[in-house]
Amino acid sequence: MIDVALARCHTLAEPDPDEAPLLSALAARGLQAESWAWDDDAVDWSAARLVVLRATWNYYLDRDRFLAWARHVDEVTLLANPLNVITWSTHKRYLLDLADAGVKVIPTALVARGNQVDLAPLCSSRGWQCVVVKPAVAAASYGAYVDGEHGVDQARFAALVGAGDVLVQPFVDSVQSHGERSVVVIDGQLTHSVRKQPRFGDDPERVTGPHPVAPAESELARAALAAVPDHGGLLYARVDMVRDAADEPMVSELELAEPSLFFDYSDEALARMVNGIDNRLQRGRRH
Numbered sequence: 001m002i003d004v005a006l007a008r009c010h011t012l013a014e015p016d017p018d019e020a021p022l023l024s025a026l027a028a029r030g031l032q033a034e035s036w037a038w039d040d041d042a043v044d045w046s047a048a049r050l051v052v053l054r055a056t057w058n059y060y061l062d063r064d065r066f067l068a069w070a071r072h073v074d075e076v077t078l079l080a081n082p083l084n085v086i087t088w089s090t091h092k093r094y095l096l097d098l099a100d101a102g103v104k105v106i107p108t109a110l111v112a113r114g115n116q117v118d119l120a121p122l123c124s125s126r127g128w129q130c131v132v133v134k135p136a137v138a139a140a141s142y143g144a145y146v147d148g149e150h151g152v153d154q155a156r157f158a159a160l161v162g163a164g165d166v167l168v169q170p171f172v173d174s175v176q177s178h179g180e181r182s183v184v185v186i187d188g189q190l191t192h193s194v195r196k197q198p199r200f201g202d203d204p205e206r207v208t209g210p211h212p213v214a215p216a217e218s219e220l221a222r223a224a225l226a227a228v229p230d231h232g233g234l235l236y237a238r239v240d241m242v243r244d245a246a247d248e249p250m251v252s253e254l255e256l257a258e259p260s261l262f263f264d265y266s267d268e269a270l271a272r273m274v275n276g277i278d279n280r281l282q283r284g285r286r287h
Helices: 019-028 059-076 083-089 094-100 119-126 154-163 215-226 267-283
Strands: 002-008 033-037 048-055 078-080 109-111 131-135 145-147 166-170 180-186 189-196 236-243 249-255
Touching: 002 019, 002 267, 019 033, 019 048, 019 267, 033 048, 048 267, 059 078, 059 083, 078 267, 083 094, 094 249, 109 119, 119 131, 119 154, 119 166, 131 154, 145 154, 154 166, 180 215, 180 249, 180 267, 189 215, 189 267, 215 236, 215 249
Parallel strands: 002 033, 002 048, 048 078
Antiparallel strands: 109 166, 131 145, 131 166, 180 189, 180 236, 236 249
């Protein structure tokens, strides 16, 4: 039996820069850790004392299978983040839950799979001229596109809704200048923030950092995490934010299953991650 299995996908579309430093830091702590693929049916997950989700980046291709796998892992060993957090956060309807809880999020319309909705009236009723359309279950901007600048593409929108639940959101101008801020929280502590530029399709992710976290961003991150089911069991979290027209932050995504945590930008974050893992192993119980 090993101490920690870092769950990833069998084939990574791009390297995971967090994996090597985390494995090295765990080894330095005296913990035996390996990286295993969640989509490898031959893996015996009970052979790890703790499974930590990391680069399971293809989960959105078959979310039902992924959640069945997570339930199995939760039955045979410890799982981080907790199962109900993973279930809740892998469908972006959570943005509506956050809004209902009073958390400021980017305005979002959710169109359920198969619904016959005309995109143009939906946008005009909300005063949205240019919008971002994307699947509600997706990662790395999969399936996302910008529409409305020169009229909407109803056929493209209908095809996306025919395949699954879809989010429609106003395009936020500040992402071109201010960028998107990713605030990283490890075991309850805000550790660092990076700046990301907008990414569509197969564009590479452009990240700079670390950047100072404004008080309003810190307050918003804590409010968002307080609204998460079973938030007390979170080992890690990433709160992505953009700025509205009044230059106030609003949550664009809440990443709780498989986010990059940008350990290259924060030794503190990596140290806290190892401490959080070690503490969970020592307690040896579910959260």
